[in-house]
Amino acid sequence: MKPKAMFVALAGIFAASAWAVETEDRYPRTPIVPEQGVWGDQGFSNTIQYWGSKEALNKNASLQDDPDNVWKLNHKHKDGDRVDMHPGHIGVEEGREMVDSWSSKKPEFLKCLSEGKGSLQGLAANYPKYDEKLDRIMTVEARIEHCSQTHLPKQIKQGSPANTTSALYVKSLSAGKPIQVDLSSAPVEQAYQRGEKLFYKRIGQLNFACASCHTPGSVMGHKLRGEVPTTPFGDVAHYPTYRTPVGELEPLHLRFVRCHKQMRAKPLPPGDPAYTDLEVFLSVLSNDYPISVPSLR
Amino acid sequence: MSIRRVVSFLLPVCVMLTVSAQVTAEQKEKVAKPSEFPCLSYTAPCGKIGVRPVVKKMPQDLSLGDPERGKQIAFKRKKGNCLACHRMNGGSQSGTRGPDLSRYGSSGRTAAEIYAMVYDNRWQFPDTVMPPFGTNEVLTDREIRDVAAFLRASR
Structure with missing residues (x-):
């Protein structure tokens, strides 16, 4: 290869990689204030008014029969099943x-x-x-x-x-107790920051981030075939959960694995540091919301 | 009962297995693997990969594909799965995130423009949630031409 051609090729690779880094970080973000915990959903999907408390769930029970709006209940209406045998x-x-x-x-x-x-x-x-x-x-x-x-x-x-x-x-053994992840602990706060970045990172062959389906302006609230993606707030409170579509108990990290396979991205092993950071991020988004296990989803 | 009999049975089986293994190996070579794309890992090589740069591919001498084949590709979950987000002509249980494409042939878009949008729509909308089907090798050039033909024929 001639030196000139090599220079052009190298410059091209450099430009491409610089560009790629830029795209990763430019995903549109809706600011989240971690200190607000689950109530941060108020400026986010603004659906917590429908599912944030038992009273709200009761008041909006009719949404269960409304296919276009049932997503606003964030699947929390299914937690009524907690009292029954499953x-x-x-x-x-x-x-x-x-x-x-x-x-x-x-x-x-x-x-x-x-x-x-x-x-x-x-x-x-x-x-x-x-x-x-x-x-x-x-x-x-x-x-x-x-x-x-x-x-x-x-x-x-x-x-x-x-x-x-x-x-x-x-x-x-903590069911009903509000989640309280300690953000004043510096390592936890740093994990939250890393987790938030991962939430917005575009991955896989389909070029999706978690955010592609679970932020305002994304697919959230719209039909994705038969499903309507919901808010990420308050969601980890019911894990591990009994997943009816697959008929087994599923911990959060295996739920990530399932998502990543569908996004055609390489799934990571449960317990991977990246998955742990993502769990910290999502758990902070459930702060103040009671642990809701056992549950069905 | 002889070894010969056993061999005469096993030999074709072995040949068949070898051939089919080769065929699958060839097919696999063409398919992009998840590990070739970014992942969330801090340590695995895919964690260091960046997203593929935007490609604006708008071939003006585009020969359109087959609309019927394009419809199949657009509807198949493992292929285009366009119905996940778009309403389309003849499709059912479609999503609602993307624009309704059921009369897209009347939109005034040229076949080349449609091709370019399916290939990689980030040149138009950098933050789009639509996968770059060409750039990320979800669909082949021919498959995208088929989908473009189907969309042009949707009226």
Whole structure:
């Protein structure tokens, strides 16, 4: 290759890559004030007025029969099923048996899982959180993985049915308790910032971001074939959930995997640092909203 | 019962398997893999890939494709899946995000313009949610010409 041709080619590559970086960051954003937690939806999809409380849900129950507007309920009307028996409840029972049997064989496991407190009651509402000793952000699923690795004969990996089922049980012990992710913790705040960036990052062959379907001005509120994408606010509160279309319990990170496959992007393993950051971002968007498991979606 | 019999049975099977494996390998080569596009990872190579630059491809000497084939491609979920967002002639259960395309042939757009928009609509609307079907190899050149023909014929 002649030097001149090589220079042109190199300049071209440089220009292309510079351009590419620019496109990634120029996704139109609707500002989110993280301190507002779930109430930030008021300037976002503005649907929280329909689903933000039981009273609002009752008042707007008629939207359930309105195909063009049912999206405004953010699927929260399905949480009425919490009181009835469904496979999510069986998952909670199974999870309880698992955690009890591991804890009776190895009391250190429960101690680790409950961060030394001995009881798991209400703990999940403060997840994800920064663990100083481990120097990383821990989700409930990551805590189960870590404590099993340290104290049980076999590691209970994130994304495995046992991890999901026991995480569902742990979260059910905080059901009804408002999510309070601690944004005053610097590592959590940084994870939130990274997670927000990932939410807007264009990925995959179809060139979609999470934001392509879940922000004002995107597909949100419009029909995507038979579905209408909803707001990202208040959404993680019901995970892990029993997914009726696939007939199994699904943790948040496997939900990400499913989305990314549909976007024709490379899915990441559950527990991946990027997925954890995305979970922090979405959890802050659920701050102040009660944990709603077991649930059906 | 002999080895010969077994061989005479297994040999064609092996040949068939090898041939079919080669065929699938060839087909796979043509299909763009998800890992060739950006992903969310901080460590995997796809995490460092940028989105593909915008390509404005508006061939003025465009030979239009087959509208019937274009319709199939437009409706198929694994292909264009245009119905996910657009109303289209003859389609059902369509989405509502994109403009109604059911009479797009009367819009005054030339075939070349339609081709360019399906190929990569970011040259017109940089923030569009519509996938760049040509740039990202979702559809081939011929498939896009077929879709353009279908849209031109939609009246």
